[in-house]
Amino acid sequence: MADIQSPLPGTFYHKPSPEEPAFKSAGDAVAVGDVIGLVEVMKTFIEVKSEIAGSFSGYSVDDASPVTAGQVLATLD
Amino acid sequence: MAIKRLFIANRGEIAVRIIRAAKGLGIHTIQAHSEADADMLAVKLADEAVCVGAAPAKESYLNIDALMAAIAQTGADAVHPGYGFLSESPAFVRAVEAAGVTFVGPSAATIERMGDKVEARKAAEAAGVPVVPGSKGRVDSVDDAAAVAAEVGYPVMIKAAAGGGGRGIRVADTEEELRKLAPQAQQEAAAAFGDGGLYLERAVRSPRHIEVQILGDGTDAVHCFERECSLQRRRQKVWEEAGADCLDDETRATLCASAVALAKATNYRGAGTLEYLYDSATNEFFFIEMNTRIQVEHPVSEMITGVDLVQEMIRVCGGEALSVRQDEIVRNGHSIEVRINAEDPAMQFMPWPGKLEAMTVPEGDGIRFDHFLYEGYQIPPFYDSLLGKVIVHAPTRNEAIEKMKTALQGIELKGLKTTIPLHLALADDPDVRAGNFHTQWLEPWLDAGNLPTGGAS
Known part of the structure; x- marks a missing residue:
């Protein structure tokens, strides 16, 4: 079990755009450097990348919700 | 009817200004x-405050229903929209007008018309304002293209x-x-x-962005001279001046008169800005669009004319006539504004929403923050x-740049990263000092490594 934290405060998105599926679903393999979501900070979108490898267990916050720096966004098994 | 209770449908520095x-x-x-x-400065300064929704702008500052409910609840008789958000939304203006509340800005119809590029161009041409010369409609053959180009x-x-976008754009000298490039453009467009x-x-190479501030009361209109806003990054202005020292007096007079002509032709009410491309090689200017709101960079025009643009727009939208005549609006000295953004210029302008631990603000004659x-x-x-x-405001452009340096060196915003280092570097750049720049100047300058990067604060 490992956490992926938000690098910045902002709004967290599961999807690259509203019409597309989420970056990851439960059970997906996650490699180091994989993008798992986006944080929108001051109208700029920053990719959230995993620093560890594992199996995606799920997002910890809802799509399009406000997050703080360091908040857990997703967990890996 | 004079405005008594003003609702401010915006945030940040412009809300404080209003x-x-x-x-x-x-x-x-x-x-x-x-x-x-809830804890922003404008909330603390206002006589009263009202929450209009959740953090995302579309649920609050862009939420017309929520804003209208708050306007009704607080008994406001007027709304100032600031810039951005709903400031140029005809739907919002219609809702405000339908509620019998005064909108501090032009009518919904004017906003709609000037917000449509084709309509705005037609209105400009009808008022005698020069626009970028172009083909009347589509061109289907290379011979037709050559004939239009000659014109x-x-x-x-x-x-x-x-x-749209930049796809298939080519420039022929x-x-x-043209006869070589047009068939390629046709093929690419077809594909x-x-x-x-x-x-x-007409292609305007290395254009300058020059704009004219206007004020109208629905009948009469005046200008508060021009601004030079060519220093831009990603189409965002970063450094703005009034006046544009590259213009000679005759060109300035013609430019400003053209803006007033369009404002009068549209019975403009409130503060507005006409944006132009200026070709310094040919000394020609071309209207590109009109912004029907107060702009971020309005203070430089206030500094050189002494006109309080925000007060004036509140007064005229409350039904008063313009308080100043054109012959009373006189240029005095030179003014420069720089935008202090919460971004780290050493890290590709990464946003930096930090916490302000301590603040020292610049003070002195001719310095405004x-x-x-x-x-x-x-x-x-x-x-x-x-x-x-x-x-800043000073007798000459050179003195204004010096004053800007002093002002920037006097600011301390502990806990934040800001674009101040960018402005200090610009203030020392020989091209900026010489006024030798255009809208395509800043990005290559940044790409060339003119800013210290990595680790610098």
Whole structure:
């Protein structure tokens, strides 16, 4: 079990755009450097990348919700 | 009817600016805010404040229903929209007007008309304002393209009539080049958009962005001279001046008169800006669009004319006639504004929504700092990165640049990263000093490594 934290405060998105599926679903393999979501900070979108490898267990916050720096966004098994 | 209770449907530094202007006129101020903005400076300064929704702008500052409910609940008789958000939304203006509330800006019809590029161009042409010369409609053959180009003058830009963006744009300097490039553009347009039709217009190479501030009361209109806003990054202005020293007096007079002509032709009410491209090689200017709101960079025009643009727009929209005649608006000295953004210029301008631990503001004659900061304030990450603007005024451009350096060196915003290092570097750049720049100047300058990067604060 490992956490992926938000690098910045902002709004967290599961999807690259509203019409597309989420970056990851439960059970997906996650490699180091994989993008798992986006944080929108001051109208700029920053990719959230995993620093560890594992199996995606799920997002910890809802799509399009406000997050703080360091908040857990997703967990890996 | 004179405005008594003004609702401010905006946030940040412009909300503070509007509150100060309204208080100066003895008007009661009501500040709208999102859940994330309950502690912003404008909320503290306003006579009252009302929450209009959650942090995301579309649920608060862009939420017409929520704003209308708050306007009704607080008994506001007027709304100032600031810039951005709903300031140029005809739907919002219609809702405000339907509620019997005064909108501090032009009518919904004017906003709609000037917001449509084709309609705005037609209105400008009808008022005698020069626009970028181009083909009347689509051009289908290379011979037609050559005929149009001969009329509008080289260099010409060849674009796809269908579609948008930069796809398929080519620039020809001569008819020979045009005859070579037009067929390529046709093929590319056909492949990209299923339509090989072309549109031609005069290419303005290395244009300057020059704009004219106007004020109207619905009948009469005046200008407060021009601003030079060519220093831009990603189409965002970073450094703005009034006046534009590159213009000679005759060109300045013609330019400003053209803006007033369009404002009068549209019975403009409120403050507005006409944006132009200026070709310094040919000394020609071309209207590109009109912004029907107060702009971020309005203070430089206030500094050189002494006109309080925000107070004036509140007065005229409250039904008064313009308080100044054109012959009373005189240029005095030179003014520069720089935008202080919560971004780290050493890290590709990464947004930096930090917490302001301690603040020293610049002070002195001819120095103004419009901002929404206070010690202990946590910058919310949900909105744009503009923290404030440093504005200076001095007898000449060179003295204004010197004063800007002094002002910037006198600011300390502990806990934040800001674009101040960018402005200090610009103030020392020989091209900036010489006024030798255009809209395509800043990005290559940054790419060339003119800013210290990595680790610098």
